[in-house]
Amino acid sequence: xxxxxxxxxxxAKVLGLSQADQxxxxxxxxxxxxxxxANSYIHQNVAESxxxxxxxxxIGKRVGVASTNNTSGESLQKAVETAxxxxxxxxxxxxxxxxxxxxxxxxxxxxxxxxxxxTPESRARVVGxxxxxxxxxxxxxxxxxxxxxxxxxxxxxxxxxxxxPTTLGNLNTVIMGDDSSGYGASTAWDVEQIDAEAVGAGAVxxxxxxxxxxxxxPGRYTVILGExxxxxIVQVLSYIGLGALAVQEGRSFMCNRFGQQIVDSAISLxxxxxxxxxxxxxxxxxxxxxxxxxxxxxxxAMNVVYDSYTAxxxxxTCTGHGQPAPNTRGPxxxxxxxxxxxxxxxxxxxxxERGILVTRFWYTRPVHPKLAIITGMTRDxxxxxxxxxxxxxxxxxxxxxxxxxxxSSVEMVGGTTRLIGGEAASNGNRVPALKLAExxxxxxxx
Amino acid sequence: MRELTYRALNLAxxxxxxxxxxxxxxxxxxxxxxxxxxxEALSRSEDQGFGVRVVVDGAWGFASSSYLEPSEVDRVxxxxxxxxxxxxxxxxxxADLGPPVVHTATYLTPVKVNPFExxxxxxxxxxxxxxxxxxxxxxxxVARSNMAFLREHRTFASSxxxxxxxxxxxxxxxxxxxxxxxxxxxxxxxxxSFGRHQxxxxxxxxxxxxxxxxxxxxxxxxxxxxxxxQCPSRTTTIILGPTQLALQVHESCGHAVELDxxxxxEASYAGTSFLTTEKLGNFRYGSAIVNITAxxxxxxxxxxxxxxxxxxxxxxxxxxxxGILVGYLTSRETAAMLGQQxxxxxxxxxxxxxxxxxxxxxxxxxxxxxxxxxxADTDDGIYMEMNKSWSIDDKRLNFxxxxxIAYQIRKGKLGQMYKNATYTGITPQFWASCDAICNExxxxxxxTPNCGKGQPTQIARVGHGTAPARFxxxxxxxxx
Numbered sequence: 015x016x017x018x019x020x021x022x023x024x025x026a027k028v029l030g031l032s033q034a035d036q037x038x039x040x041x042x043x044x045x046x047x048x049x050x051x052a053n054s055y056i057h058q059n060v061a062e063s064x065x066x067x068x069x070x071x072x073i074g075k076r077v078g079v080a081s082t083n084n085t086s087g088e089s090l091q092k093a094v095e096t097a098x099x100x101x102x103x104x105x106x107x108x109x110x111x112x113x114x115x116x117x118x119x120x121x122x123x124x125x126x127x128x129x130x131x132x133t134p135e136s137r138a139r140v141v142g143x144x145x146x147x148x149x150x151x152x153x154x155x156x157x158x159x160x161x162x163x164x165x166x167x168x169x170x171x172x173x174x175x176x177x178x179p180t181t182l183g184n185l186n187t188v189i190m191g192d193d194s195s196g197y198g199a200s201t202a203w204d205v206e207q208i209d210a211e212a213v214g215a216g217a218v219x220x221x222x223x224x225x226x227x228x229x230x231x232p233g234r235y236t237v238i239l240g241e242x243x244x245x246x247i248v249q250v251l252s253y254i255g256l257g258a259l260a261v262q263e264g265r266s267f268m269c270n271r272f273g274q275q276i277v278d279s280a281i282s283l284x285x286x287x288x289x290x291x292x293x294x295x296x297x298x299x300x301x302x303x304x305x306x307x308x309x310x311x312x313x314x315a316m317n318v319v320y321d322s323y324t325a326x327x328x329x330x331t332c333t334g335h336g337q338p339a340p341n342t343r344g345p346x347x348x349x350x351x352x353x354x355x356x357x358x359x360x361x362x363x364x365x366x367e368r369g370i371l372v373t374r375f376w377y378t379r380p381v382h383p384k385l386a387i388i389t390g391m392t393r394d395x396x397x398x399x400x401x402x403x404x405x406x407x408x409x410x411x412x413x414x415x416x417x418x419x420x421x422s423s424v425e426m427v428g429g430t431t432r433l434i435g436g437e438a439a440s441n442g443n444r445v446p447a448l449k450l451a452e453x454x455x456x457x458x459x460x
Numbered sequence: 461m462r463e464l465t466y467r468a469l470n471l472a473x474x475x476x477x478x479x480x481x482x483x484x485x486x487x488x489x490x491x492x493x494x495x496x497x498x499x500e501a502l503s504r505s506e507d508q509g510f511g512v513r514v515v516v517d518g519a520w521g522f523a524s525s526s527y528l529e530p531s532e533v534d535r536v537x538x539x540x541x542x543x544x545x546x547x548x549x550x551x552x553x554x555a556d557l558g559p560p561v562v563h564t565a566t567y568l569t570p571v572k573v574n575p576f577e578x579x580x581x582x583x584x585x586x587x588x589x590x591x592x593x594x595x596x597x598x599x600x601x602v603a604r605s606n607m608a609f610l611r612e613h614r615t616f617a618s619s620x621x622x623x624x625x626x627x628x629x630x631x632x633x634x635x636x637x638x639x640x641x642x643x644x645x646x647x648x649x650x651x652x653s654f655g656r657h658q659x660x661x662x663x664x665x666x667x668x669x670x671x672x673x674x675x676x677x678x679x680x681x682x683x684x685x686x687x688x689x690q691c692p693s694r695t696t697t698i699i700l701g702p703t704q705l706a707l708q709v710h711e712s713c714g715h716a717v718e719l720d721x722x723x724x725x726e727a728s729y730a731g732t733s734f735l736t737t738e739k740l741g742n743f744r745y746g747s748a749i750v751n752i753t754a755x756x757x758x759x760x761x762x763x764x765x766x767x768x769x770x771x772x773x774x775x776x777x778x779x780x781x782x783g784i785l786v787g788y789l790t791s792r793e794t795a796a797m798l799g800q801q802x803x804x805x806x807x808x809x810x811x812x813x814x815x816x817x818x819x820x821x822x823x824x825x826x827x828x829x830x831x832x833x834x835x836a837d838t839d840d841g842i843y844m845e846m847n848k849s850w851s852i853d854d855k856r857l858n859f860x861x862x863x864x865i866a867y868q869i870r871k872g873k874l875g876q877m878y879k880n881a882t883y884t885g886i887t888p889q890f891w892a893s894c895d896a897i898c899n900e901x902x903x904x905x906x907x908t909p910n911c912g913k914g915q916p917t918q919i920a921r922v923g924h925g926t927a928p929a930r931f932x933x934x935x936x937x938x939x940x
Contacts, residue, residue: 049546050915052725056547060916061523061539062812064509079503083526089506096504103580104499105588134546142550156728158915188728263602264640340501342493342604376731377851381862382880384645389860389882389938391853412851412858412884414938437916456938457884459858460734 015130015163016043016065018177024067024085025169031094034071034101036113038170040299040338042066045130046162049137054145054155056138070339071097072113075106079340111326114302116174122287122294124440126204129181132161140185144214148189153221155214157187161205164439168301176301182293182439183208188394189217193227194407196220197373197394199242201435201442203293220373220395227407230398232455236369236425238362238399241432244352244445246375246390247417248283252347254383256285256309257335258324259344267386267418271315277421279313280355285347287334287440292349292433295440297334304334309347313422321345350443355427362426362449364402370411370455371397371404386418391459412457423451464533465617468512471537473619477514477544479557481618483769484510484528485811490576493606494587496595500604502580509811512540518554519547524812558796560620563773567626567766570759571662575609575631578663583607586666587633590675594637597679599686602638605675606656607631607666608909614769622771630762630921631665632658632909635675639682646685646879648678648864652703653846658907658921659760681865684877691866691881693937697838698883699930701845704863705824706906706924712887713745713752714822714922715913716856717779717787718805719794721817729915731854734887735785737798743785746891749827752780754789756804756820761923762907763822765807769815772804779822783892791817809918816914821905823925827897831928834896836872842936843867843874844881860884860938883936890931898927 016024025039043065050058067090068081078101080093137159148155160183167177183205189196198217200208239247255266267276287295287304297303300322308316320328321336324345335345363371370392378390392410399405428446435442465482472480486508493501510533511524521544523536587605594603610630617623634656638647651657651669659665700708720726721733735743745752756764756774765774770792779787789805790798794817806815835843849862866881867874905925912919 046916047543048916050728051550052727053552053723055552056550057520057725058814058816058915059519059521059543059547060814061536061543062916063525063527063536064812065526066507077502079501081503081505081507083507083509093506100502100504100580104502104584107498107500109498134543135549138546138549145550154724154727156724158728160916186728190724190727263638265602265638265645340491340493340503342495342501376854379849379851381849381882384643389849389851389862391851391858393854410853410858412853412860414860414882457858457860459853459855460886 015045016165021165021167021177025167028069028090028094029169029171031091032071034073034098036072036171038070038113040068041167043165044162046160047134048158048160049134049141050158051141051145052156054149056141059134067093068338069093069097071101073098073101075108075110076101076104077107077110109327110323113170113172114174114300114322114332115172117303119176120288120296120303122290122296124180124203124294126181129161129183129203129205130163132205137161140210143210144187147214147218151218151222153218154190155187159185162439168297168299170301174301176297178296180439184435185210185213187213187217189221191221191225194221194224195394196224201433224395224407227409229409229458232411232457234452234454236366237450237453238366238369238371239448239450240373241445241447242374242434243372244448245434245443246378248350248352248443248445250378250388251386251417252350254380254386256318257344257346258318258320261318262324262327265383267384268315268318274315275313276315276418277310277313278424280424280427281310281313281421282353283310283350284308285319285350287349289351292351292444293435293440293442294349298336299338300336302332302334302336307333319345319347348441352445354429354431354446356429357426358429359447362447363399363404366399366402369399371399381414385416387414387416389414410459411455413454414456415454420450420453425449425451461615464510464528465615467530467533468537469617469619471534472514475537475541477516479515479619480512481616482510482512483811484615486613488611489609491606491608492583492587493604494591495604496602497591499584511811512536513814514540514544515555516541516544517548519544519551520555521547522814555793556796557792558801561771561792562621563624563767563771565624565767569627569629569660571629573663575663576611586671590635590671593672593675594635594679596676597683599639599683600637600679601640604636607633608656616769616771618771624767624771626766628660628765629662630658631661631663632656632907633666633669633671635671635678637679637682639686641686644686646682648682649846650674650678652906653848653864654910658909659762660764661760685865685879688877688879691842691878691937695933695935697841697930697932698934698936699834699838699841699843699869699928701843701928702902702904702926703846703906704844705926705929707847707850707861709822709824709924709926710908711850711852712856712859714819717789718817719788719790722788723794730913734855734857739785741786744783744892745780745785745888746783747894748783749897750780750783750891750894751825752822753777753825754779754820754822758821758905761821761905762909763820763922768804768806769808770802770806772802775803777803789817789819807920809920813918816918818920819911819922821923821925824897826900826903826927829896829898831898831902834898834928834930835869835874838869838930839871841869842881843869844883857887859887881936882938883934884938885934893932893934894929895932896930898929902927
């Protein structure tokens with residue numbers, strides 16, 4: 015961990031070296047460790063220390079980027095010169111207006127000393143407990159437990175300076191039997207909030223209940239989606255259509271539908287990088303403060319998120335969702351929340367005459383992005399529900415389904431939400447379980 | 461650099477490691493992206509660091525750092541020993557790498573034109589010309605084009621005595637034209653989708669692509685797709701074009717024969733494989749004309765190198781011979797579990813990642829057909845080309861892929877264009893239905909620069925040699 019003072023020294027040095035009209039410096043300082051296990055033992059156990067410095071130079075309306083992970087004076091100078099050189103060599107970009115102006119950075123905290131100090135031995139103890147629990151049940155454990163520290167800093171020659179240290183703990187496991195598997199996961203910026211025992215127990219329970227799965231015919235079913243499956247819907251919708259560039263390029267399902275009902279009124283979705291119950295980050299990778307953005311409210315398409323470039327093109331206010339330069343994907347929501355309802359999982363199951371309980375989706379890919387038609391598989395715990403009870407496990411199914419259409423058939427929304435994150439710090443969603451009346455399965459696997 | 465490797469290996473031995481290796485990786489990359497007549501992104505990056513892998517008390521540890529300094533080597537060595545000892549707290553057996561592998565060697569990608577010596581102005585000019593040609597088609601909303609170049613220097617040293625230095629150079633480029641209708645978006649790419657085609661080659665690869673000469677065509681095709689009929693839903697014969705077949709080989713064979721997946725060590729993330737080891741030598745993976753080879757030695761392939769990241773020489777390995785599974789992609793440790801020696805497929809995504817089993821160039825060997833003869837021989841079916849959507853289950857069995865463009869085949873001729881074509885199947889059934897593969901004239905090694913695997917995620921650059929091939933009784937047109 016470099017610390018704010020050292021990072022200020024690096025950014026000041028870079029800005030001092032630059033002769034460009036405007037200059038931006040983005041720094042990621044990472045210390046990440048990950049313990050990976052399979053076949054009920056630790057087979058990979060890794061650590062990484064890295065500092066990456068990106069320099070964006072603006073000359074007129076020409077923009078160049080150079081990056082280095084060598085913080086010596088010579089390398090920083092080369093990065094500055096390279097960024098300016100590549101900027102000079104290109105034609106003007108008429109849509110580029112300016113790097114962002116300074117604005118107060120909101121106060122939010124997502125740093126845990128416990129996470130930062132978590133040791134390989136501590137991770138091994140957690141992993142060992144999960145492996146023992148699986149083996150005692152005649153099952154096999156696999157998964158990963160990571161703890162990391164990240165510092166993000168953005169500064170520019172217009173006097174922006176934003177610095178945020180954050181931590182992340184991430185535990186996931188797949189417990190397997192001969193013909194079954196169960197999944198469990200937990201994410202928190204404070205590793206002490208991770209209930210490893212519950213993660214392991216839940217995955218073992220699913221793997222045990224999933225034994226001797228039967229094949230059922232594909233077709234249209236009512237589904238009850240666990241939070242991890244709900245998160246897949248939210249995540250896919252975000253990258254195919256909830257950023258301003260997707261709308262400006264005409265490829266988003268939100269195009270021409272703002273103010274219209276696009277999903278059931280029980281669905282509200284927003285992005286809020288300042289909510290401490292998520293994985294907060296108070297500013298984006300251009301240093302712009304994060305704003306809460308209502309994406310879908312009571313089923314109505316409301317807004318998408320903006321970075322400074324896409325906001326400038328429409329004369330709108332940047333919402334603080336810029337990605338690291340150079341960025342061709344446009345702004346993205348990375349801290350989404352779906353409104354919870356009232357139902358418990360038990361109530362969802364009890365109210366279902368015939369349906370499928372899905373733990374999570376796997377390998378989901380857009381088939382038709384503008385209609386939000388997605389294909390993918392179920393994985394790690396799929397069960398048939400009959401007459402209000404889980405009747406038996408089923409073999410995994412392939413679906414080909416518009417996520418918007420199925421979100422238009424909401425019957426119940428879970429009363430609690432779960433935080434689900436990936437590898438990257440400051441990037442996670444909090445979502446509930448869902449009961450959806452109509453979901454199209456188009457194939458089965460062995 | 462040699463001093464740093466000695467320092468690391470000596471420290472590892474002194475602190476009780478029974479095996480250690482160190483990789484020092486220095487990368488230089490450049491990427492240009494043009495969109496609608498404007499340079500959207502232009503960047504140059506440098507990246508460097510080292511990673512140390514050790515076995516202590518029979519268990520693995522890995523630690524890495526971007527600081528190439530002796531004091532940092534000392535810190536990382538202390539950490540990696542601590543990590544390996546922690547691994548040993550949860551082990552079931554000692555790591556076994558098999559017999560020692562010792563090589564002293566150098567390797568350099570042969571290139572005709574060093575891409576880093578070609579002027580940026582020339583590269584931008586080429587992309588802008590292609591961009592303009594794509595946008596000449598009325599209805600193209602977004603034209604994107606890009607080039608990417610990478611120079612990577614890897615130093616590998618092991619406690620067994622290997623010392624290997626390699627410098628690889630990669631070049632890649634691609635075009636993408638997107639047309640937008642009321643409720644439809646259609647994209648055509650060239651020469652491959654998802655960004656670009658890439659190989660271990662110099663700028664000569666870019667020049668051979670004739671980007672500007674193909675840009676107008678894909679722009680027109682993107683627009684035509686908006687009004688093309690939907691691909692019908694039925695079971696029929698399909699002929700897959702070369703880039704789509706590369707994706708098919710990648711997903712349904714390449715990943716399925718990674719021996720770490722087979723042994724369950726990727727179970728929690730990428731999944732396992734249906735090609736379990738009792739099937740080796742007897743399982744019918746495909747029809748008798750299906751021959752698949754992993755070849756890290758083929759010139760220009762994106763998965764071509766001199767030595768893998770365990771210091772094992774690049775090799776050509778049969779995977780499927782006459783339709784029967786005969787080999788896997790292996791590491792030293794997994795090969796030893798089969799009583800074999802590694803075929804050199806351990807590759808790491810940079811200095812900060814541990815080597816894991818990755819594809820090299822996994823190639824479907826060419827058959828005997830001329831493409832025109834194959835179309836003429838097909839009475840009824842669909843020709844599909846260039847991947848648009850891909851999904852496969854965690855055992856690599858049930859897949860569903862979509863292509864950018866498709867054409868009806870009727871009485872031996874290509875006819876009506878279709879949009880949103882998809883096909884689905886179960887891997888061994890699908891490959892068993894392969895009854896024709898085109899010949900060397902139509903065969904090329906396609907680069908896949910975005911293969912994800914592992915935790916933390918690693919991106920590998922791999923290759924697939926393919927020529928068009930025909931498959932019978934395939935379910936097509938699954939769109940909802």
